[in-house]
Amino acid sequence: MIIFGTKGCLYQLAILTLVCGGCGNPAAHTLRKHVTKFTLFFVPLFPLSTKYTTQCTFCGTEQKVTREQAERLRAQAGSGDGGRTHGQPRQPYRS
Ligand SMILES: [Zn+2]
Secondary structure (H helix, E strand, O other): OOOEEEEEEEEEEEEEEEEOOOOOOEEEEEEEEEEEEEEEOOEEEEEEEEEEEEEEOOOOOEEEEOHHHHHHHHHHHHOOOOOOOOOOOOOOOOO
């Protein structure tokens, strides 16, 4: 007997401030990736479909975005404070 099916996985990629298409507010949106995987004996083997959405945290409106849009948004979100390194020069302390 072969048991197969699908399994949905949800990944949160970023949180961005966008003007919402539903409520018109510049609110925080979560960028999410929905992956549906083919499973065999409950083991996920390969992804069947991948889609990206943004969801307004203010009113809950969910909008589909393309992979290209999602990657651009993710890059925008990452450019803020994610890429900072620890090598900040120390100011000499003067007394
Ligand atoms: Zn909204």
